[in-house]
Amino acid sequence: MLELSGIHKTFNIGTVNEKKALIDLNLKVNEGDFITVIGGNGAGKSTMLNVIAGVFPPEQGVITLDGVNVTKMAEHRRAGMIGRVFQDPMVGTAGNMNIEENLALANRRGKFRGLGWGVKKSEKEFFKEKLKMLDLNLEDRMGTKVGLLSGGQRQALTLLMATLIKPKVLLLDEHTAALDPKTASKVLSLTEEITSKENITTVMITHNMKDAIKYGNRLIMMMGGTIIYDVAGEEKKNLTVNDLLAKFEQSSGGEFANDRMLLG
Amino acid sequence: MVIFQTFLTGTNQGLLWAIMAIGVYISYRILDFADLTVEGSFATGGATAGIIMTLCKDFVAKGPAQGIFISVIGLLVAMIAGGLAGLVTGLLNTKLKIAPILSGILTMTGLYSINMIIMGLAIKKPMSNLGLGMVGTLFSKAEEFMPISRNWIIFIIAVIVVAVVVGLLYWFFGTEVGSAMRATGNNERMAKAQGVSTQNSKILGLVLSNAFVGLSGALVTFQQSNASVTMGVGSIVAGLAAIIIGESIISGKFPFWARLLSIVLGSIIYRIIISFIYLAGVNSEYIKLLTAILVVLALSIPLIKEKISKMPRKPKKNAKGKDEPDDTARQDAIVDEYVGEDEARKDTDVLQTEDGADSAATEV
Ligand SMILES: Nc1ncnc2c1ncn2[C@@H]1O[C@H](COP(=O)(O)OP(=O)(O)OP(=O)(O)O)[C@@H](O)[C@H]1O
Ligand SMILES: [Mg+2]
Numbered sequence: 001m002l003e004l005s006g007i008h009k010t011f012n013i014g015t016v017n018e019k020k021a022l023i024d025l026n027l028k029v030n031e032g033d034f035i036t037v038i039g040g041n042g043a044g045k046s047t048m049l050n051v052i053a054g055v056f057p058p059e060q061g062v063i064t065l066d067g068v069n070v071t072k073m074a075e076h077r078r079a080g081m082i083g084r085v086f087q088d089p090m091v092g093t094a095g096n097m098n099i100e101e102n103l104a105l106a107n108r109r110g111k112f113r114g115l116g117w118g119v120k121k122s123e124k125e126f127f128k129e130k131l132k133m134l135d136l137n138l139e140d141r142m143g144t145k146v147g148l149l150s151g152g153q154r155q156a157l158t159l160l161m162a163t164l165i166k167p168k169v170l171l172l173d174e175h176t177a178a179l180d181p182k183t184a185s186k187v188l189s190l191t192e193e194i195t196s197k198e199n200i201t202t203v204m205i206t207h208n209m210k211d212a213i214k215y216g217n218r219l220i221m222m223m224g225g226t227i228i229y230d231v232a233g234e235e236k237k238n239l240t241v242n243d244l245l246a247k248f249e250q251s252s253g254g255e256f257a258n259d260r261m262l263l264g
Numbered sequence: 265m266v267i268f269q270t271f272l273t274g275t276n277q278g279l280l281w282a283i284m285a286i287g288v289y290i291s292y293r294i295l296d297f298a299d300l301t302v303e304g305s306f307a308t309g310g311a312t313a314g315i316i317m318t319l320c321k322d323f324v325a326k327g328p329a330q331g332i333f334i335s336v337i338g339l340l341v342a343m344i345a346g347g348l349a350g351l352v353t354g355l356l357n358t359k360l361k362i363a364p365i366l367s368g369i370l371t372m373t374g375l376y377s378i379n380m381i382i383m384g385l386a387i388k389k390p391m392s393n394l395g396l397g398m399v400g401t402l403f404s405k406a407e408e409f410m411p412i413s414r415n416w417i418i419f420i421i422a423v424i425v426v427a428v429v430v431g432l433l434y435w436f437f438g439t440e441v442g443s444a445m446r447a448t449g450n451n452e453r454m455a456k457a458q459g460v461s462t463q464n465s466k467i468l469g470l471v472l473s474n475a476f477v478g479l480s481g482a483l484v485t486f487q488q489s490n491a492s493v494t495m496g497v498g499s500i501v502a503g504l505a506a507i508i509i510g511e512s513i514i515s516g517k518f519p520f521w522a523r524l525l526s527i528v529l530g531s532i533i534y535r536i537i538i539s540f541i542y543l544a545g546v547n548s549e550y551i552k553l554l555t556a557i558l559v560v561l562a563l564s565i566p567l568i569k570e571k572i573s574k575m576p577r578k579p580k581k582n583a584k585g586k587d588e589p590d591d592t593a594r595q596d597a598i599v600d601e602y603v604g605e606d607e608a609r610k611d612t613d614v615l616q617t618e619d620g621a622d623s624a625a626t627e628v
Contacts, residue, residue: 075457076459105447111459113443116439
């Protein structure tokens with residue numbers, strides 16, 4: 001489905017700030033997988049998702065998505081196949097545009113944009129139906145500017161936009177990290193609901209180990225720009241936070257004391 | 265009578281310059297692209313329309329219909345020329361990754377020579393000025409047609425052109441391409457994630473913007489029967505003044521067409537004020553300084569408001585530079601003084617991390 005092979009990504013090559021963010025990263029995502037990704041700060045999690053989405057190209061390696069080599073494909077071109085939700089609720093939506101305009105933009109992801117109406121009358125019913133699913137009463141506020149919504153509402157809307165046209169893969173980068181715990185769990189269960197209903201292949205970064213264990217069928221742990229642990233199925237279901245911590249300690253040689261991951 | 269005439273000429277100038285202000289609105293407000301090309305492309309529009317009249321002067325002299333015909337061609341070519349200037353700026357920014365402001369300055373600087381070359385085409389030697397008094401313009405030719413005074417003719421034609429421009433843009437920004445353009449200016453990362461080619465959006469937006477600026481330059485040239493290489497100096501600030509005055513008239517929830525009309529109104533008010541300042545005998549050299557001060561004041565009001573309301577803002581955890589490898593974005597940020605905001609974000613970053621750690625710790 002989605003395959004990363006031999007991916008290397010280095011930032012600021014040839015400067016004092018040179019940073020190897022991904023080192024020989026290999027990952028094969030199967031159709032229908034829901035993978036949770038954990039790892040310490042700077043482990044390369046976001047960089048991996050950005051490389052998949054085409055925000056920047058890797059120096060080395062090949063990315064194939066549904067049999068297509070997308071390694072060099074521009075970000076906006078592969079966007080048709082990829083849904084994304086970001087950590088910052090401001091990033092996923094256009095705050096100056098209203099809810100239906102945002103949805104209409106998402107409804108044209110990967111399609112040709114011409115001089116037809118930006119929001120068609122026939123779409124509005126469809127949007128209403130979809131918004132009802134969120135259970136946030138947004139279906140009655142389709143003309144409201146998204147900038148007026150709360151972070152949680154924006155994140156739920158972004159999730160809806162990312163899946164409005166079924167993506168081949170959904171990339172979630174700590175999409176609940178900026179939300180308060182209650183809203184976060186609401187958005188997480190929405191994520192679960194939408195992805196399982198439509199069987200959407202998903203890669204979700206989280207800093208919460210409990211969530212990482214609770215959600216999805218597969219878990220990967222990253223460190224130093226590569227995957228150090230990849231577990232699926234029953235074995236994954238039976239994981240505990242302590243198992244993960246032990247695994248992490250073992251791989252990092254004990255020097256994890258300050259890491260945020262420990263606390264997740 | 266003098267007062268009324270001052271009103272009328274002020275209104276006319278306001279209408280003609282409003283088209284330029286709408287162009288500035290497209291780049292500055294919709295695309296969020298501080299485009300300085302305008303100062304050059306305004307004169308480019310004037311120069312092209314002027315030279316077309318001059319080169320076709322024998323045909324123009326045949327009669328009012330011929331004159332009007334050539335004038336209309338002049339306006340269209342002026343739009344194309346302005347659009348090309350915008351295209352250059354767009355390509356500099358998107359393909360060569362030159363920061364928006366610098367891209368605009370480079371094009372504007374280049375246009376200075378090009379505009380002189382255009383105005384000198386008839387005598388094959390660069391000129392800084394091109395008079396149309398002998399040749400005639402759209403307005404003088406229309407005057408031969410109609411039994412009303414020049415000012416009223418300008419008024420009628422200007423109203424028609426402005427109405428067409430506003431209508432066209434109202435339609436355009438409701439289309440898929442227009443929506444994508446608005447999204448690009450509002451949130452580039454979101455636009456990209458939704459499959460919008462933000463490069464194309466920016467290029468097209470700049471072409472559109474400067475095409476209208478060129479059209480405005482051509483109309484102003486026709487109105488004053490003269491084009492000059494410096495006619496666009498200060499136009500950005502004049503455009504911003506119109507936009508800001510307009511926004512102060514209709515703040516809050518208004519449909520897009522009302523927003524466009526508010527710019528027209530803003531431009532008219534601005535020009536009427538200037539006309540009266542002239543009438544009062546104030547030296548014209550002072551006007552630009554006055555305008556600049558006015559715009560500075562108006563621009564700083566939202567900032568001050570924001571500073572006050574910024575204090576209890578929700579912490580956001582996202583180091584902006586991190587996910588944004590785009591060089592132009594970074595240059596842009598520096599030029600736009602977003603550097604301060606970035607630092608603020610970093611501060612909240614720490615906050616949030618601690619927060620997150622706390623709540624997470626209790627969860628485990
Ligand atoms: N655009 C960039 N320019 C320079 N360095 C970058 C950039 N993006 C990431 N890095 C660096 O690459 C490394 C990996 O960063 P990445 O954002 O992928 O980490 P992460 O695993 O997502 O961490 P976190 O948990 O903090 O989000 C870090 O050292 C980071 O500083
Ligand atoms: Mg990250």
